[in-house]
Amino acid sequence: MGELGQHQLLLTPELGGRQKLVSIITYAPLEPDPLVKYQICDHCNMCVNICPTQAIAADRFDTFHMDGMELTTGHLTKWRCIFGCGGLVSKGTFAMTEFTLPKSRPSTEEMFSYLARKHPAQAYLEREVGAQPAWYAKCYAVCAVHLYKKKDDKSLSSEEKDN
Numbered sequence: 497m498g499e500l501g502q503h504q505l506l507l508t509p510e511l512g513g514r515q516k517l518v519s520i521i522t523y524a525p526l527e528p529d530p531l532v533k534y535q536i537c538d539h540c541n542m543c544v545n546i547c548p549t550q551a552i553a554a555d556r557f558d559t560f561h562m563d564g565m566e567l568t569t570g571h572l573t574k575w576r577c578i579f580g581c582g583g584l585v586s587k588g589t590f591a592m593t594e595f596t597l598p599k600s601r602p603s604t605e606e607m608f609s610y611l612a613r614k615h616p617a618q619a620y621l622e623r624e625v626g627a628q629p630a631w632y633a634k635c636y637a638v639c640a641v642h643l644y645k646k647k648d649d650k651s652l653s654s655e656e657k658d659n
């Protein structure tokens with residue numbers, strides 16, 4: 497289907513990062529798509545650089561194995577991600593609160609206490625509108641635009657070649 501980018505999100509050849517996954521349970525006999533055997537993420541590090549809490553590592557990698565292939569992503573520090581776009585620092589997506597980023601991983605109790613002390617307006621939105629913490633937001637957005645532009649540039653140049 498695709499590969500995981502530096503930010504640990506699915507990238508596909510057709511859409512880059514611009515998709516949401518859903519599950520359907522079926523008895524239909526489905527042929528699996530072949531694995532994507534090339535890199536979609538070009539390690540531009542735009543997702544790394546835009547992250548307000550340095551949650552995605554540029555030089556530390558997580559490795560997965562699938563069907564004989566080795567897949568590598570940037571290491572993601574999840575508690576930093578919760579702070580970054582989960583509503584706890586003002587530079588995160590939709591965030592209205594500014595807590596100082598802890599120096600090391602907060603305990604579960606500390607993290608609950610941070611989440612409980614979020615700005616009332618944000619807490620209201622999450623409770624009344626059902627808004628979820630906007631995780632995978634800034635890195636998702638910058639990557640989606642980057643890969644879309646790249647794909648567009650390629651299609652333009654091949655059209656130009658045809659002419």
Ligand code: SF4
Pocket residue numbers: 501502503536537538539540541542543544638639640642643
């Ligand atoms: S922004 Fe760049 S480095 Fe990050 S996942 Fe997308 S292509 Fe890879």
Ligand code: SF4
Pocket residue numbers: 503546547548549550551552576577578579580581582588630631632633634635636
């Ligand atoms: S969702 Fe926000 S905080 Fe989390 S990795 Fe992406 S940019 Fe960083």
